[in-house]
Amino acid sequence: MIKNTLITAVEAGAVELKRFFNGTFTVTSKGSLNDLVTEADHASEKAIIDIIQKNHPDHFILSEETGEIKQNSPYKWIIDPIDGTINFANGIPICCVSIGVELNGEIILGAVYNPFMNEMFFAEKGKGATLNDIKIGVSAEDNLLKSCLVTGFPYQYLDTANGPLQIFEKLVRKAIPVRRLGSAALDLCWTAAGRFDGFYEHKLQAWDSAAGFLIVEEAGGTVTDLKGDVYNPYQPGIIATNGKIHAQLQALVNGGDI
Numbered sequence: 058m059i060k061n062t063l064i065t066a067v068e069a070g071a072v073e074l075k076r077f078f079n080g081t082f083t084v085t086s087k088g089s090l091n092d093l094v095t096e097a098d099h100a101s102e103k104a105i106i107d108i109i110q111k112n113h114p115d116h117f118i119l120s121e122e123t124g125e126i127k128q129n130s131p132y133k134w135i136i137d138p139i140d141g142t143i144n145f146a147n148g149i150p151i152c153c154v155s156i157g158v159e160l161n162g163e164i165i166l167g168a169v170y171n172p173f174m175n176e177m178f179f180a181e182k183g184k185g186a187t188l189n190d191i192k193i194g195v196s197a198e199d200n201l202l203k204s205c206l207v208t209g210f211p212y213q214y215l216d217t218a219n220g221p222l223q224i225f226e227k228l229v230r231k232a233i234p235v236r237r238l239g240s241a242a243l244d245l246c247w248t249a250a251g252r253f254d255g256f257y258e259h260k261l262q263a264w265d266s267a268a269g270f271l272i273v274e275e276a277g278g279t280v281t282d283l284k285g286d287v288y289n290p291y292q293p294g295i296i297a298t299n300g301k302i303h304a305q306l307q308a309l310v311n312g313g314d315i
Contacts, residue, residue, distance in 0.1 A: 058112070059113070059132070059158060059166065060166060060181065062108060062109060062112040062113060063156060063158060063166055063168050064168060064177075064179070065108055066104075066105045066108040066109055066134075066156060067105070067154050067155075067156055067168045067169075067170045067177070068170065069104040069105060069107075069108050070101040070102070070104055070105045070138050070139075070154035070156075070170075071101075071153075071154050071170050071172035072104065072172075073097055073100040073101040073104050073138075074097060074101060074139060074145065074152065074154065074172055074173075075172050075173075076097075076100070077095070077096065077097035077100065078097075078145065078148070078150070078173070079148045082095050082096035082097055083095065083096040084096075084146050092212045093142050093143060093146055094122060094142065095139070095142060095145065095146055097139060097145065098121070098122055098138050098139045098142060099122060099138075101138035101139055101154060102120055102121070102122050102123060102136065102138035105120070105136055105138060105154070105156065106118060106120065106123065106126070106136070109134050113132065113134075115128050115129075115130050116128055116130045116132040116133070116134060117130045117132060117133040117134070118133070118134045118136065119133060119134070119135050119136065119263065119264065120134075120135075120136035120137075120138065120264065121136065121137050121138060121262070121264045122138065131160055131161045132158065132159065132160055133158070133159040133160075134156060134157075134158055134159075135156065135157040135158075135159060135164075135263050135264050135267035135268075135290070136155075136156050136264055137154070137155040137156070137242060137264035137265060138154060139152055139153075139154065140152060140153050140154070140155045140169075140240045140241060140242040140243070140264075140265060141153060141238070141239050141240030141242075141243065143239060144238075144239045144240065149239070150171070150173030150174065151171070151173075151238050151239055151240055151243060152171065152173070152239075152240055152243075153169050153170055153171040153172075153240060153242050153243055153246075154168075154169070154170050154172075155167075155168075155169045155170075155242035155264065155265070155267070155268045155269065156168055156169075156267075156268055157264075157267030157268040157271065157290075159267070163182070164182070164267055164268075164270070164271045164290070165181065165182040165271075166179075166180070166181050166182070166271070167179070167180045167267065167268030167269065167270075167271040167272050168180075168268055169242045169243065169245075169246050169268050169269055169272065171243060175189070176188060176189065176246075177189055177190075178193075178246040178249065178250075178268075178269075178272050179272070180249075180268075180271045180272040180274075180275035180276070181275070182271065182275070183275075184275070185275050185276070186249050186271075186272045186273075186275035186276040188246075188250055193249055193250045193251070193276050194249075194251060194276050194277050195248065195249060195251055195254075195273070195276050195277045195278040195298075195299035195300065196251040196252075196253075196254050196299045196301075197299065197301065198254045198299060198301060198302060199301035199302060200302070200305075201233065201255075201302045201305035201306055201309070201315055202231060202233060202315060204233060204254035204255060204302050204306075205233075205234045205236070205252075205253055205254055206228065206233060206234065206235045206236070206253060206254060206255050206256065206257070206306070207235065207236045207237065207238060207244045207247065207248070207253045207255075207256045208221070208224075208225065208235055208236075208237060208244075208256065208257055208258055209237060209238075209239070209241055209244065209258045209261075210222075210237070211259060211260040218312070219310060219311060219312050220259065221258075221259050224257070224309065224310055227309060227314070227315075228309070231315055236253070241256075241258060241261055241265040241266060241269065242265060242266070242268060242269045243269075244256045244258075244269070244297075245266060245268075245269025245270060245272060245273050245297055246269055246272055246273075248273055248278060248297050248298065248299070249269075249272045249273045249275075249276035249278060250276070251299070254298060254299050254301075254302055255296070255297065255298035255299065255302055255303070255306050256295070256296070256297045256298070257283070257294075257295065257296045257297075257306060257310055258294070258295055259283070259293065259294050260293045260294070261290075261293055261294075261295055262293075263290040263291050265290075266290045266295055267290045269297075270288055270290060270295065270297060273297045277299070277300065278297060278298060278299050278300055279297070279298055279299075279300040279303045280295065280296070280297040281295075281296050281303070281307065282294050282295065282296070283295070283296060283307070283310055283311065284307075284311065285307050296310060
């Protein structure tokens, strides 16, 4: 029942993305430069929440735009109605709906849907990960120097040691290809599908990664925080890899070299 609601909700949000895409819609700022929210974000979020509340009215909801809808429930739905809003606002079809379902503090279900590429990524705890119902797995690359990576940068730059630009510079100076899609949820899913060997980012919110990190793990990958500890989507840093390059990438992110 919860799985069916999850898929229905993700698809309902995607309908709104397609309805507004390349059309006319309002765009506002959340406060910092280029941290945007669009009319489509709100429409997608409403469609998603309506479905969840219809089927599970007693469940807790955490959504990017609305915030918390608190309920005394072991279940929590963690929603990003559009991950990749800047891409969406500029007509770039690298964006998605992302929803994770948490039970007693553990993510048990995740779905990420990019309707513009017709790609639905899904994972259930202990049952593997799929892309359009076909099982996926991480890559086999074991050498960081030969890997293809993906990352993202925060809207407000973190001026700290081993920050986003410093790590990026280290990698590109070694001629390691590092891409930036603009959607952390898709970064994670594409790592799960073996398109990337690894992903790292310094500052995410729970709705950015709740679904995607489970999809990586269920595809056979490894996900930790920046220090290598067990990943928790409520803290900002993440490293997600095929597992084979994880220690190498983690060492570099923490000030080491290759």
